[in-house]
Amino acid sequence: MSNSFLGAGSRFKEGPDQRLYNSAFQYELECSPYIMSNLSIADMSHVMTLIQGGVISSSKGRKLLSGLLEVHLQGTENIPLDPAVGDSYNNRDKYLQQQIGPDSGYVHIGRARREASTIAWQMVCREKLFCLHEKLIQLCEVFNHVVSQHLNTFMADFTYLQHAQPTTLAHYLQGFQRPLLRDIGRIETAIKMVNLSPACSGSVNGSQIEMNREFIAELLEFDGILTHTRDAMWAPDMCIDVMTSLCSIMTSLNRISEEFIIWNSAEFSYLELADGFTRTSVIMPQKKNPYGLAFIRGQARTFNGMMTNILSTNQTISGQPDNRLYAYGELPKALDYAIQCVDLFAGILSTSKFNKDKLAEAAADKFIVATDLCDMLVKFSDLDNRSAHKIIGRAVRNACDEEQDGFTLDSIKLAAQQLNIDLPNIPDQVFNSNIDIPSLISLRKGLGSANPEQVQLMVQDSQNSIAKAHSFQGNYRMSSFNERFVKKVNLFLNELKDK
Structure with missing residues (x-):
């Protein structure tokens, strides 16, 4: 224990108190599944940058980089996590010392722990944001399919859950799709922000060690660089922007999930959920509970708490670790939940059966016109x-x-x-x-109205937005990043061998 923590035998006379590592250090380790693999990539790219700048000799650098690559290819499962050692970075550092030896100490030249963790965190957020972006595209495509089937399915629009005006199911559903289409744009903006490299920032003010920031940004396939080195280490708006985008998505999903829970009730009977997205009661065998929708609704409210967490922990004074300490685990976890909920609702929407007779009956309300x-x-x-x-x-x-x-x-x-x-x-x-519902709706010819022709125009507009989103996806290849990076490392090692 005495030699297993950072600072042992140097700054510190004794190791961390058990109460500290059972609380704070243990909490930090909970983010390890999200960032540990990318810490490995951050280490290799940093060493490559140091070699490229002549900070580490080619012979020593080749040996170190080969060792790091071998550890990377083994996976992260073999790295023991002990809160007494510290956070993910320190546990990995201890493992590298065991696997590579003293030369592993070169990994830390000109780089703070916070930099490596931030790189790893941004990379995992980037990956998950792309996955979420793809799931949103798929959900909006499901909306278009369902909308196109119900251009002439008449129903009553609602305000205060009271019949307001006659409309179509197609137009009504589009009212929930449009915010999600805008959410795709929000996610693209978030991707662009997390895809800026914070690497080679020194501690916070740069370093006298020669490091090429453009070189490492290109290695990690970042779009650019967070120029100001101090800002690169904290950038609180990055966390807030990502979380705000997620809350917007979950708000949209919650609104339509709430509606569908009501529509699924016997009092409304506007739709029937597929068995696969429901579950029965333990005690009441006749029940078919809308469990998938309830899960989305509950998660949406949980995201309100996550947003408060991210917002408040990023309001600390400059240079405090709180904003990253809580973001390293919370944001990737929130991204996972958002991905699940978007995918789940796409399944619910695509398999639900709408009761056209019941919807038409509501549209025939004697005062709805x-x-x-x-x-x-x-x-x-x-x-x-x-x-x-x-x-x-x-x-x-x-x-x-x-x-x-x-x-x-x-x-x-x-x-x-x-x-x-x-x-x-x-x-x-x-x-x-x-007073004739189909004739009345056909009279509404204004842009964006419930007239089927206008609804079809909006379907086409959303298809155009989806096509642009597909194009955005095509500019990146996140799914094979790890393989490409390993190839870069091997190529770099071969070039060193030839020198």
Whole structure:
């Protein structure tokens, strides 16, 4: 124990207290599954940079880099994690000393622990953000498929869970898809930010050790460099931007999941969930509980807490480790959950069966055309909207009092007379087109409306956005990064051998 911790025999007379390593150090180790493999890549790229700059001789560098590559190819499973040793970086350092010997100490030249961990963390975030980006594309493609099947599936739109206006299921679902399409853009922005290299920052102010920041950024396939060395080590907005994007996605998923939970109830019966995304009750065998939707809903609320965590820990004064200490594990974990939830909802949406009869029944609500009748009165008279609103409102009141079934042209004229408002003659054909649901929706020709032609235009627009997102994916090859990097290392070693 006395020689197993950083600073043993130098700065420190004794090792960490058990209460420290059982709490703080143990917490830091929980992020090891996320960053340990990329710590290995960070080490190799750093050594390659030191060799390239002449800081380490070719012969010594080749031996060290070969040892690091061998450890990397063994995987991270063999690296023991002991909180008494410290965090992931220190545990890896101890393992390297055992496997490579004293030469492993060259790995630390001109580089702080925080730099290596930050590189590893950004790389895992980059990888998971790309996965999330891909899952969002797939979900939006599912939306397009389902929307295209329901251009003429009529239903009642809701406000306050009350019937508001007639619409189509296609248009209604698009209202949930559009924010997700914008979320794709948010994730692309987050990817661009985490894909800037913080490498070769020294401690925080640079180093007198010669290191080529462009060289290592290219090795790690970063798009560019976080120029200011101090900013590169902390960059609190990076954590906040990523987490904000995730919260936006989870908010969108939560909103439609909440709707589907209600729609799945016997009182609504607007949709039936596939068995594979539900589970039954232990005690009530008739139940088919919307468990997948409940999981998404619960996770969305959990993300609120994660956002508070990331936000508050990044509000520390400059140079405090809190913002990374909690981000190293929390953000990759949040990314994993977001990936799961997006993928899960894509499965739910693609397999759900919508009850067209029940939806149409709601669209046939006798008062659901009230707003359109107001618009009709304004359109075919000199009435202001407030007067038209009064007339239709009075007609609703009369119908309720007399238990009448909806509107007639005569009932509207009577309401106007009761309010001493002059009404022009409204042709029967005009009135009928405003109470017939398919005809009424076809009258809404404005951009983005529920008119099936407009919905189809928005489907095409979303397909264009999806195509651009696919193009963004095509600019990167995250799935094979590790293989490409290993090839770079071997090529570098061969070049050293020839010198």
